[in-house]
Amino acid sequence: MELNYLTAHQLHDMLVSKEVSAEEIIRAVFDRVEQVEDKIRAYITLNKEQAVARARLVDKARAGGEYLPPLAGIPVAVKDNICTNGIRTTCASKILYNYIPPYDATVMERLNACRAVLVGKTNMDEFAMGSSCENSAFFSTCNPWDTGRVPGGSSGGSAAAVAAGETVLALGSDTGGSIRQPASFCGVVGMKPTYGAVSRYGLVAYASSLDQIGPLARDVTDCALLLNVICGHDPLDSTSAPYNVPDYTSFLNGDIKGMKIGVPREYMGQGIDAAVKDIIYKAIDVYTGLGAVVEETTLPHTEYALPAYYLIAPAEASSNLARYDGVRYGYRAKDAADIVDMFMQTRSEGFGPEVKRRIMLGTYALSAGYYDAYYNKALKVRTLIKADFDRAFEQFDLLLAPTAPVTAFRRGEKLDDPLQMYMVDICTLAVNLAGIPAISIPAGMAHNLPVGLQLMGRPFGEGDILRAAYAFEQNTDHHRKLPQ
Amino acid sequence: MAQYEAVIGLEVHIELKTDTKIFCHSSTEFGAVANRHVCPVCLGLPGVLPVVNKKAVEYAIKAGLALNCRIASFSKFDRKNYYYPDLPKNYQISQYDLPIAEHGHLKININGTDKRIGITRVHMEEDAGKLVHQGTPSTTPYSLVDYNRTGVPLIEIVSEPDMRSADEAVAYLEKLKAIIQYTGVSDCKMQEGSLRCDANISVRPVGQAELGTRAELKNMNSFKALHKAVTYEIERQIKLVQSGERVIQETRTWDDSKGVTLSMRSKEEAHDYRYFPDPDLAPLVIDQRWVDEIKAGLPELPDERRARFVSEYKLPEYDAMVLTATRELADYYEQCVQLFNNPKLVSNWVMGDLARMMNASGREIGDVLISPAQLAEMLQLMDKGTISGKIAKTVFEEMFNTGKDPGKVVEEKGLVQISDAALIDKVVDEVIAANPKSVEDYRAGKEKVIGFLVGQVMKATTGKANPGMVNKLLKEKLS
Ligand SMILES: [Zn+2]
Numbered sequence: 017m018e019l020n021y022l023t024a025h026q027l028h029d030m031l032v033s034k035e036v037s038a039e040e041i042i043r044a045v046f047d048r049v050e051q052v053e054d055k056i057r058a059y060i061t062l063n064k065e066q067a068v069a070r071a072r073l074v075d076k077a078r079a080g081g082e083y084l085p086p087l088a089g090i091p092v093a094v095k096d097n098i099c100t101n102g103i104r105t106t107c108a109s110k111i112l113y114n115y116i117p118p119y120d121a122t123v124m125e126r127l128n129a130c131r132a133v134l135v136g137k138t139n140m141d142e143f144a145m146g147s148s149c150e151n152s153a154f155f156s157t158c159n160p161w162d163t164g165r166v167p168g169g170s171s172g173g174s175a176a177a178v179a180a181g182e183t184v185l186a187l188g189s190d191t192g193g194s195i196r197q198p199a200s201f202c203g204v205v206g207m208k209p210t211y212g213a214v215s216r217y218g219l220v221a222y223a224s225s226l227d228q229i230g231p232l233a234r235d236v237t238d239c240a241l242l243l244n245v246i247c248g249h250d251p252l253d254s255t256s257a258p259y260n261v262p263d264y265t266s267f268l269n270g271d272i273k274g275m276k277i278g279v280p281r282e283y284m285g286q287g288i289d290a291a292v293k294d295i296i297y298k299a300i301d302v303y304t305g306l307g308a309v310v311e312e313t314t315l316p317h318t319e320y321a322l323p324a325y326y327l328i329a330p331a332e333a334s335s336n337l338a339r340y341d342g343v344r345y346g347y348r349a350k351d352a353a354d355i356v357d358m359f360m361q362t363r364s365e366g367f368g369p370e371v372k373r374r375i376m377l378g379t380y381a382l383s384a385g386y387y388d389a390y391y392n393k394a395l396k397v398r399t400l401i402k403a404d405f406d407r408a409f410e411q412f413d414l415l416l417a418p419t420a421p422v423t424a425f426r427r428g429e430k431l432d433d434p435l436q437m438y439m440v441d442i443c444t445l446a447v448n449l450a451g452i453p454a455i456s457i458p459a460g461m462a463h464n465l466p467v468g469l470q471l472m473g474r475p476f477g478e479g480d481i482l483r484a485a486y487a488f489e490q491n492t493d494h495h496r497k498l499p500q
Numbered sequence: 501m502a503q504y505e506a507v508i509g510l511e512v513h514i515e516l517k518t519d520t521k522i523f524c525h526s527s528t529e530f531g532a533v534a535n536r537h538v539c540p541v542c543l544g545l546p547g548v549l550p551v552v553n554k555k556a557v558e559y560a561i562k563a564g565l566a567l568n569c570r571i572a573s574f575s576k577f578d579r580k581n582y583y584y585p586d587l588p589k590n591y592q593i594s595q596y597d598l599p600i601a602e603h604g605h606l607k608i609n610i611n612g613t614d615k616r617i618g619i620t621r622v623h624m625e626e627d628a629g630k631l632v633h634q635g636t637p638s639t640t641p642y643s644l645v646d647y648n649r650t651g652v653p654l655i656e657i658v659s660e661p662d663m664r665s666a667d668e669a670v671a672y673l674e675k676l677k678a679i680i681q682y683t684g685v686s687d688c689k690m691q692e693g694s695l696r697c698d699a700n701i702s703v704r705p706v707g708q709a710e711l712g713t714r715a716e717l718k719n720m721n722s723f724k725a726l727h728k729a730v731t732y733e734i735e736r737q738i739k740l741v742q743s744g745e746r747v748i749q750e751t752r753t754w755d756d757s758k759g760v761t762l763s764m765r766s767k768e769e770a771h772d773y774r775y776f777p778d779p780d781l782a783p784l785v786i787d788q789r790w791v792d793e794i795k796a797g798l799p800e801l802p803d804e805r806r807a808r809f810v811s812e813y814k815l816p817e818y819d820a821m822v823l824t825a826t827r828e829l830a831d832y833y834e835q836c837v838q839l840f841n842n843p844k845l846v847s848n849w850v851m852g853d854l855a856r857m858m859n860a861s862g863r864e865i866g867d868v869l870i871s872p873a874q875l876a877e878m879l880q881l882m883d884k885g886t887i888s889g890k891i892a893k894t895v896f897e898e899m900f901n902t903g904k905d906p907g908k909v910v911e912e913k914g915l916v917q918i919s920d921a922a923l924i925d926k927v928v929d930e931v932i933a934a935n936p937k938s939v940e941d942y943r944a945g946k947e948k949v950i951g952f953l954v955g956q957v958m959k960a961t962t963g964k965a966n967p968g969m970v971n972k973l974l975k976e977k978l979s
Contacts (some may be wrong), residue, residue, distance in 0.1 A: 099547040112546065119540050121547060220546040227777035252550045254782050332779055335579050338590035339544050343645070355643075359583055382581075382774035391776060 020181045021498065024090045024238045026183065031089050038071035038078075038089030042133055043182075045091045045270050048181045051136075052207075057157050060096045060105050062136040068090070070133045077078040077131070086241050088131035093183035095174050096137040097144055098229065099218040100124055101195035103134075107220050108152035109142045111340045111347045111366030121218020122253070123187060123246045132247050135183045138173030142368045143337065144191055144222040146170050147440045148197070150431055151370045158427070159201060160499040161465055165424040168198030168440075174232050177201040179499055185242050186232040191222050192325050193444025195230045196456035200419035200468025203458045203497060205239045205485070206232045208444075211451035212257035215250030221336040223329035224255075224399075226448040235495050236457065236486040240264035243478060259476060266478040268486040273307035275484060276412045282318035283417035283443055284357065291462035296418050299459045299469045299488065303416070306487055313412060315404040320397045321446040322438060325382045327394035328449070333371075334378030340366065374435065376452045398449045406449045409474045414484055418443055419456040419468030443470060453478045457485045458494040466497075503706040504707075504741065505732040507714075508699055509661035512676060513654050515627065515694035517560040521651035523550030523593065530692055533634070534646040542651035544588030551779050552577070556624065556653035557600070557784065559685035561794050563655055564601025564622045564687045564803055566683045569678075571791045575600045576783040577624075581774040586629035586645050594656075596775040599623035603669050606679060608671040608801060609821060613725035615922065617672050618660030627652040646827045651755045661700065661711070666730035670723050673697055676826070678802045682827045690721050699730055702747070703737040712737070713747040717761060720754045729754035733761050746760050792920055812844035822851055832872050842883075849875065853893065857900045869903030870896075878906035890963055893916045919966040921973075924957070927965065928973045942978055950974060 019027065019041050030036040045066050053059060061251035062258035074089035078207035094100065097107045097116035101124070106112045116464045120128065127134070149157040149172025157172045159165040160180035161341070167176040171188025178186050188195040190208035199206025207230045214229045221227060231242035250256045277301065284293060300310050342348035343361030350363030381390040408415055423441055430437040447454045452475055469488070473481040489495055518911070521528055524541035541548045564571050578596035602620035629647040653961055657676065663669045677688045688695040702714035717733055720726045730752075737747050777783075785933040800808070802824050809820035809830075810929060824830045829850070836846045854875075858868065873942060878895060881887045898909045910916055918924060931953055932939055942949045957970045 097547075105546070107546070115546065117540075117545065117547065117550075119545075215593075217549050218547040221780075252551060253549050254664070255549075255780065331776060335581055335591050336773070337777070338583065339546070339588060340583060341583065341585075341590060343585045344543070344588065347543075355585060356583075379774065382776050384772045387774075387776075 018048070018181065020048045020091075020184065023183070023234050024087060024184050024241055027090060028084070028086050030090070032084060033073075034078070038074035038133065039068060041069040041089060042091055042135070043136055045181075045183060052160075052180050052182065053495065055158060056160055056165055056176050056180045056182065057155050058138055058173045058180065058182050059093070059136040060106055060108060060139050060152075060154055060173070061316050063103060063134050067133045069134055070131070074131050074133070074150075076221050087127070087131040087185070087245055090132050090146060091135045092127055092132045093135045093138050093177045093182045093186040094124070094176055095140055095171050095186070095188045097189055097222075098123060099142060099220065100134065103137065104156075105137065105220070107143045108140045108154055109371070110153040111362070111365065112345075113153070113347060115346050117218075119218065122158060122215035122250045124218065126245050132245070135177070137160045138171070138186065138496060140173055140179055141170035142371050143220070143333070144170040144189055144194055144227075144446065145333070146373055147193070147197060147437050148175060148425070148427075148430065149176075150427065151368055153368055156427060158336075159424045160463075161203065162424065164426055165465070166427050168420070168424060170194040170198075171206075171232065172198045175199050175204055175206065178202070178204045178232050178234060181498075185238060187229055187242075187294050188220055188230050188232050189222075189227055190444075190448065191226045191228075191329060192448050195232060196419045196443060196454060196468065196470060199232055199456040200466065200470075201424035203466030203494070203499070204232055204234060205236055205455065205457050205495065205497040206230065207239050207243065207455040207478075207481075208245065208447060208453060209247060209478060210257070210453045211448075212255055213259075213453070213476065213478070214246045215253040215256045216311040217250055221332075223332040224336060226325075226329055226478060228448070231247040236482055237265065239266060239455070239485075240268060240482050247478075257303050257476070259369075264478060264482055267483040269483070270487050270490050272303070272484050272487045275414065275480075277303055277484070278313035278408055278412035278415045279310060279468065280315040280318065280408070280415055281312050282315055287442065288418055288421045289423065289462065292418050292420070292422065292467050294461055295460040295467045296416070296469060300416065302488055302491055303484070306491065308484070310416070311412075313408055313410060313415070314399075315415075317397065317400045317404050317444065320428040321401055321449055322442060324394040324397040324401065324449060324466065325445045326438065327390050328398065330374040331381045331391050332378065334375045334382065337367075337371065337375060342366070356359050368374050370434070392467070402450045405446075405452055405472075409488035412471070412478050412498055413477075415472040417470045417472070419470040420444070420476030423463050423465035423467060447472055448471070451475060453481055455481050455485050457488060458487075458497070459492075460494050461497070466494075504738045505664055505706050506730075506737075507661045507704065507711055508665075508674060508700050508730060509701070510659045510661035510663070510669060510899045511698045512657045512659075512673065514563070514657065514680055514688060515698040516653040516655060517686050518553055518555045518559065520553055520652035522553050522556045522624070523651055528649065532648055534644070535648060537648045538650070541968070542588070543647055544650075550593060550778075550782060551831045552784070553653065557786075559653070560600050560622065560624045560655050561786070561791060562683050562685050562798065563657070563680055564604065565791070566574065566679050567601070567604040567606055567619050567657065567796050569601035569604030569619060569622055571601050571786060572598060572852055573596065573786050573788065574783060575786060577778045577781045578775045579778045582771050584628065585643070586631050586647070586650070588647060588650055589631070592626060592628065593778055593781070594625035595623035596660060600786075606672070606675050608668060608675050610671060611635075611669060615668070617662045617668075620660055622655050625654050625656060626650065627654050655789055656909055666727045666734070669699060670727050671731050673723065673726060675802065678825055678827070682799055682801050684799070687870050693721075696721070699726070699733075701730060701733050701737065703734060703741060712741070713749050715747065715749065715761075716750060716751045718753050718764065724862070725756050726961060728759060729761060732759065736761065743948060750866070753784050769961070773832065799827075813847075815836065815843060815847055818842075819847045819851060823847060826865065831867075832865055835872035836876050840879045845879060846875070849896075853896050854900075856895070861900075870899045874899060874905060881906055881910065885919060885966060886910065886917060887915060888917050888963070888967060891912060915964065918961055918964045919969060921969065922971060924961075924965055924969050927957050927960050928977060929971065931960065932977060938942050950978075
């Protein structure tokens with residue numbers, strides 16, 4: 017097997033035993049990038065020179081007998097809405113096409129501190145708005161399993177890069193399913209941690225109360241290793257939780273006997289592809305076979321998650337994206353008559369249609385006279401959705417559902433129908449509204465495409481999720497399948 | 501014709517004197533090179549997050565307590581959305597429906613009567629930057645932005661519409677300023693913009709309960725300007741109403757050079773700020789114990805201090821009010837009284853010569869060269885008879901201009917009072933000999949003449965003779 021297809025934990029063992037050098041690993045990754053990138057188009061910016069230099073430093077440290085942390089020398093791709101000091105961070109938007117942050121996001125500092133190697137910045141839907149990676153202002157990313165299909169979104173570049181062997185690990189961000197849904201479409205592991213578990217400092221905000229950075233990986237162990245690095249309190253983020261981060265790998269022991277798993281019937285009803293449903297039932301059988309107690313349950317307000325999400329997220333976005341006005345950085349419209357004209361032209365030319373759609377929606381939802389009818393009501397729905405989960409978790413350790421109602425769809429298929437595109441995130445949105453953690457792991461193939469199994473847990477219950485995900489992985493081999 | 505009354509409410513922005521900004525660690529130092537005190541957070545760069553400065557919250561609570569407000573146990577920050585090039589995020593983090601403090605009041609004194617002015621709320625917010633316009637739009641069509649001020653912590657203090665005249669508005673602002681300065685949470689320097697005041701003004705016929713249409717006045721950066729602007733605006737509105745016209749709800753600016761208020765923007769252009777809770781900041785949950793601690797640490801405030809000055813120093817109410825108008829002046833006075841225990845005499849000097857010379861020179865109490873100890877020393881010289889009251893005035897003036905010790909001034913200028921009986925005796929004899937007519941008049945019963953003769957003695961001694969001794973000697977010799 018090629019180095020770039022191994023997992024981080026395998027590579028770490030090889031690094032420690034000196035079977036391989038960090039430079040060899042990063043070169044294998046960039047060889048693969050050279051080979052497939054023009055078909056996959058996962059990266060907006062590649063960081064080859066600096067990556068090789070960093071890998072060499074890891075090798076030097078190893079030669080000097082230094083301790084190598086688990087991710088030292090491991091290639092990591094980072095979604096292009098996470099700020100990287102001195103490296104262009106575009107959010108896949110024309111309005112930030114030339115923006116170079118003067119600081120590192122907290123997760124980048126943590127990756128750097130443990131000597132991980134940044135491969136590059138991955139493509140995404142503009143400002144993380146979208147479910148197909150087709151809303152990028154630069155180009156669309158293709159699904160490595162079938163390049164005629166989308167990789168999912170908005171972290172499609174990160175998911176595709178992992179699936180195509182163009183990196184070993186990746187970071188994405190998940191506002192309404194933006195890590196889990198592309199993980200499902202690309203057949204990799206993707207996790208949205210509890211809101212507050214990972215610092216958002218340096219994550220270019222889409223919807224602040226929903227956004228969370230999380231890992232994309234080839235297996236559950238790698239996911240746990242990356243979580244170990246990125247989780248933890250950050251004084252620069254007042255929404256970050258002060259809590260003791262456990263060693264997430266300590267949950268990976270395969271024992272789930274007696275674990276209570278609920279299957280919300282709302283996630284298995286209409287709109288879920290029959291083949292996808294079939295795979296989820298098979299996954300339930302696996303869990304029952306391992307001694308878990310699986311029962312049907314209900315999250316009665318699920319149907320309101322989509323409308324609540326599409327009021328709250330755009331409302332926050334309309335305010336978060338107000339700063340892109342051409343005054344200080346990024347794109348500025350030419351030949352404007354005055355300052356107001358400059359604002360308007362810059363934003364009109366700089367933002368893509370989906371971003372504009374959501375800004376307008378959010379502006380409307382927050383405007384005087386409509387606030388109570390829309391935004392405020394959505395907040396109340398959000399509280400009900402949270403309460404649904406609280407009730408469910410009194411009875412169950414985990415909830416199980418499909419990650420997405422369908423497998424990866426064809427490129428362009430849903431581009432002209434925003435509402436249909438929004439439906440793709442129907443199984444993931446509520447998790448963000450409730451702030452709870454959830455994972456998507458490969459559960460099988462339907463229509464020759466990967467299907468993701470979603471496991472949702474209690475706030476800060478990442479350990480339970482990882483334990484169950486790992487048990488499933490140990491008893492199946494879906495995660496070992498590679499796209500051709 | 502109906503009598504009209506004005507209804508005035510003030511909105512006052514005060515900059516809190518923290519070392520760092522409200523949501524980041526950048527310095528709040530005044531007057532630095534443009535864009536020196538900025539960081540990714542206060543520049544609102546993509547991806548940054550605000551973290552509230554605990555000191556700023558403490559100061560806001562302190563101000564709220566000093567203004568007799570109820571401090572919220574649960575408060576939050578909201579976003580006020582509007583576009584302006586000096587506002588890096590194009591929203592200002594402020595407080596909307598849950599301000600940190602509400603329902604307070606302060607007392608003003610108008611013509612010897614106390615009046616209570618309600619304080620609706622005190623809320624926290626961040627300041628914006630500053631635009632520096634280059635030339636005119638036709639010659640240099642661009643502007644520069646200085647973001648040093650962005651994120652400087654402010655409190656906005658909104659009064660009830662309880663004021664009825666420009667005098668009351670000025671008295672309110674003076675009292676507010678004094679109270680805030682006493683707490684130490686702000687310098688309240690109007691000229692540096694650390695205290696900014698807007699006024700809402702409407703007029704209505706006396707006896708009418710409902711309010712007239714109001715105009716908002718901006719850009720008054722001194723007490724004088726506030727008084728002039730409010731007076732002008734009240735007259736303008738009364739004239740409009742009397743001539744049957746309508747007052748338009750609008751924002752007006754005070755043009756100090758022309759002495760008029762001018763329309764800035766009307767209500768039709770008013771913003772919809774689309775306030776909503778800032779999702780980047782956790783709500784402020786304020787522990788009552790913390791509030792109690794802050795309250796315990798509050799210094800003596802102007803009203804309490806005024807009352808104490810009356811009871812402890814037996815000062816007239818008026819003296820106490822003037823002396824406690826600022827914390828610095830009150831401190832100055834008290835330090836002086838500690839060293840020279842004649843409270844009324846010290847008060848006379850501070851309110852008299854010191855105030856007069858400060859006014860004439862435009863100096864604040866903080867820049868006065870005479871220390872309280874020096875003033876006390878001068879009063880001691882007077883008390884001992886080393887200098888006369890008249891000489892003291894000369895000495896004081898020299899001290900005010902140079903900051904020299906009174907002893908040194910007296911010595912340098914040879915101003916020691918002559919109390920040598922033999923010497924005075926000699927001069928008195930000379931004056932009597934030189935003014936036979938006056939002597940005759942005095943002996944004929946014109947007692948007023950004694951004043952002229954004393955004056956002649958003082959003149960001959962260049963004012964240094966002890967006036968008490970001169971008086972006594974003259975009377976003895978002429979009887
Ligand atoms: Zn700053």
